[in-house]
Amino acid sequence: KAGVTQTPRYLIKTRGQQVTLSCSPISGHRSVSWYQQTPGQGLQFLFEYFSETQRNKGNFPGRFSGRQFSNSRSEMNVSTLELGDSALYLCASSRFPPTDQETQYFGPGTRLLVL
Amino acid sequence: AQKITQTQPGMFVQEKEAVTLDCTYDTSDPSYGLFWYKQPSSGEMIFLIYQGSYDQQNATEGRYSLNFQKARKSANLVISASQLGDSAMYFCAMREGLGTGNQFYFGTGTSLTVIP
Numbered sequence: 001k002a003g004v005t006q007t008p009r010y011l012i013k014t015r016g017q018q019v020t021l022s023c024s025p026i027s028g029h030r031s032v033s034w035y036q037q038t039p040g041q042g043l044q045f046l047f048e049y050f051s052e053t054q055r056n057k058g059n060f061p062g063r064f065s066g067r068q069f070s071n072s073r074s075e076m077n078v079s080t081l082e083l084g085d086s087a088l089y090l091c092a093s094s095r096f097p098p099t100d101q102e103t104q105y106f107g108p109g110t111r112l113l114v115l
Numbered sequence: 116a117q118k119i120t121q122t123q124p125g126m127f128v129q130e131k132e133a134v135t136l137d138c139t140y141d142t143s144d145p146s147y148g149l150f151w152y153k154q155p156s157s158g159e160m161i162f163l164i165y166q167g168s169y170d171q172q173n174a175t176e177g178r179y180s181l182n183f184q185k186a187r188k189s190a191n192l193v194i195s196a197s198q199l200g201d202s203a204m205y206f207c208a209m210r211e212g213l214g215t216g217n218q219f220y221f222g223t224g225t226s227l228t229v230i231p
Binding site (some may be wrong): 031033035042043044045048055056058088090092094096103104105106107108109111 | 160221
């Protein structure tokens with residue numbers, strides 16, 4: 001079974017630009033979550049999608065948005081990039097609702113560098 | 116207050132020895148799950164082990180075991196017979212309210228280095 005895939009793996013942008021990251025979950029998984037990982041803030045939850053609907057949202061500004069398609073693939077968008085948006089963006093998928101032992105399976109991440 | 120606290124930024128262990136990575140958590144929800152992940156330098160988060168709040172026994176998965184002390188709100192990871200490939204960042208995470216969502220709270224991680 002193929003794992004979670006994320007594209008692109010690496011990205012360099014300049015301040016003020018926008019970026020779109022893509023995530024394909026494990027086949028059969030309908031829940032997709034996004035996390036931002038930085039050395040200073042660690043791993044922070046961005047949002048979770050299920051059935052094309054955002055279920056949960058972390059404490060991030062409106063510049064961070066996402067969506068989910070009918071095939072469960074998800075994209076996240078960051079507009080008006082700032083230097084502080086440089087991070088590893090991780091996508092995770094799971095079945096939904098999760099059983100008590102259900103874990104999230106993470107993709108390899110997209111490393112975004114904002115110059 | 117932090118939901119997950121990992122107080123050991125870095126740990127060293129001799130190859131073939133056992134090591135314990137500490138994790139304490141904070142929640143008022145009676146239903147929760149605790150997870151440990153390994154993150155090598157490549158960046159991918161690898162699931163290691165799970166402990167449910169209602170589980171009576173400590174979880175074990177191969178060389179990994181979880182020392183779950185509910186009253187103390189701790190969920191320490193024990194790695195037995197350390198191998199060089201165990202060198203990585205280790206994250207403790209929690210999901211509250213079983214069945215209601217997939218938001219995970221992560222600790223700041225512990226960097227483990229296995230010495231030959």
